[in-house]
Amino acid sequence: MAGLNGVTISILLFGIGLLGVIFRRDLVVKLLALGLINSAAILCLVSLGARPDGAPPILVPPTATAIVDPLPQAIVLSAIVINFAILALALVFVMLLVERYHTTDSHRIERETAAEEEPWD
Amino acid sequence: MRRAPIGLILAGFGLTAAFCVVVLLGFGFSAPQGAGVERSPDVDRWIEVARQTGAVNVVSAIYLDARLFDTLLEVLVFAVAVLGVRFYLTARGRAEPVESIPESSVVRVAANILLPLILLVGIYITVHGHISPGGGFSGGVIAGSGLLLAAIALGTDAVAARFSRRLSDRLEWGALLGILLVAAVPILFGRAPLSNLLPAGIPGRIGSGGSILLYNGLIGLKVFIGSWVIVRHFVDHRGDI
């Protein structure tokens, strides 16, 4: 069916992104993988709108008989901007962390934060 | 660097693979051909929506009229992102100005020629958002990329001289307030807030679509200035691009 290939690819990308967040230690790569996860979810939603022989949803009369579903395209606009905002701010935070700990390795930051942790924890 | 324990690796790959399989099954096999394909509104419904708003681009009609609330919230998210970048980077203090490597004259001349064209394309796409694909977000991003090109090729100081700090901050904040006010203004006319106030007009012309044009313009301005403000803050507090 028309949209299912896009959906399959998006789920595979989602899985790759998940592996990236879990296994890569560099914070910037983790954020890239998170961006991949978000983009994959967006791709999934947009691919659902695909229709066989669908025309773009610009309805200048006389209109086509079948158009692609415009609703997913409209709602992912919000999702894209939100993901952009989150990525930008996360990068700023990574910058602040690098300034303090001089590394982007999440394990090292974890260890140094735990070392600074109060001993009564 | 220690390796991740073998249990973690197995669990990670296993769970991720299982996740992909489960979700794909949920999309593929539980309903023949995906019932949503039949259940989503058909073309007549979208024609009705387009007729009501006056915008021929149905996607614009949806996210700038029917679901305007979500777009408003997302503009707020964008504004908070710009403010957040400013707040967190100003804590670090100004970076020393880095000696910027001057670009070759070919790049500079080309940037000087291209910049007005890029800005024009951005404005065109913003203004025609309700007639053809585009809108405030894409147009604003295109115009913002033009400024970024100018900043890389001509130097950030050259661009910052045109867009002073106060001007860009005021414009950005003004665009946000403008969007909120345009959303609230229908109350004065007795209509529900966030509804389309201006007349629908002739479909296909620029003057159609009611307040969609207004929203597109304001959002385009906001994204344009917002992306420039983010770049400027990064440059101010880290050196040069």
Added chain:
Amino acid sequence: MGLILLPLVRFLFGGLSIASGRTSRLFGVLALAVDAVLLARLALALAGGAPSVLVVGGWDGGLGITLVGDRIGLTFAALAWGLGVAVVLYTWKDALRPYFFMLLHLLIGASYVLVFTRDLFNAYVILELLTLASFLLVGYERRPRQIWASLRYLILCSLGMSFFLLGIAVVYYHTGSLDLAEISAQIAADPGSAWVRLAASLLIGGVAVKAGIFLFSLWLPAAHARAMPAVSALLSGLVIKMGVVQLFRLSEVFPVGLTFTVLGMTTGLLGIVYAVQTYDVKKLLAFSTLSQIGYLLIGFGAGTAAARLGALDYAVAHGLFKALLFLAVGEASRIVGTSDLRALILNRNSIPTATRVALIVGTLGIVGMPPLAGFAAKAVLGSGLHPTAFHAAVALISVGTAVSFAKILPLLAARSSGRSAWNHIAAYSWLGGGVVLFLPLSAAIVPRSLLSATWQWPAYVEAFAAILVGLGLHRLLRNRPFQLPRRIFCIEEGTLVVLAGFFLVYILLQFA
């Protein structure tokens, strides 16, 4: 119209707060006053008959966003308002930038939308806005440990919201609509389909990251413990409840009874186990939040009206006394200079009287001493739980809460010196008043017939027994520290645990 004016006005004030410098506080007060009027109008409309329904922009429900001002929504909107008052009071004298107030307005305005919305994608956008505002607030003081805690929060919440978006995709694929009412109708017509379970597990797994459920919200202890006191109060009191409200809305649509009760028991018990062994007061409060969400989930999952309304009642009660505790503990930690419980106990005479009273009221509330907030809500909740397994779980969690809070007792019995600032006293009185006078407040949330559970003797026996057993257990366990796995709070393991939690929910849903 009030339904949409409420958040719009808040956002307008938020936008204005950035421009002004000195008048941010006045804008805060003004915004709260305007909100009070709008909320009162909505409450009157509700009392008059049908809840107000609004489709934003005047479109019909299938395409537009539906907001319904029902009793539950109004209750949580009032909670958001009340916590807003407390935070504005508490931070009155602090030198806070206008940026803080903008984030505060955004947080409260977003909460106003989430409690009323009946649209899935609107919920997604609002949850992301809440994530953004709260993670910026956690990192407000820009200290490295706060930055790391909030970055972990952000990564996990963003992951959760991606699950939610995938869930929306599955739902849209199969129903063609984003409106909860329409989705509910289509699911009711065909409840056994496989896609319902997949969508439910994706949606619930996504929201669970924000809602404070143990397996999913492993970012919570670090983030709540390291943030500013006012921010911790808002996070534990309000933002978590927003996740819970969304879970409640989802529970009305999807068949999640068994899942919620199992999740509730897991988070209740695991949270308590961690709370018992920590000696950092703020982490204690954070873990206890994780565990108290267990009550709410058990109540939603049990299915009876008494259990659900009791759970919502408890959510409000918890918002009040947890915020009170965080504010009081914040002040005490600031005065003593540390949040180590043992150091606090050593220096307990330097804690001002008002703070100590606030701590007493908060602790009594959370352990369920009659007739305060926790007891009243738990009684209503308990009256709706018929299988004894659920009742036993709730009782066990109550005992655990008493055990973990028994450590604070030496702090409460002290000779205090010094005075708190007037604004702190005002904030404590506002919240403490809510905790103490909770029974009359519950009358607005719970119908009179269910409220009768609060003056029947089994509830009192249970409450006192839980407290006494808890005190006894604390004596036994006091000198036997035990080690618990800490690695799960790191980011990689945290992500894996979220994935595992998703599968747990998915498997549980197969038995629904």
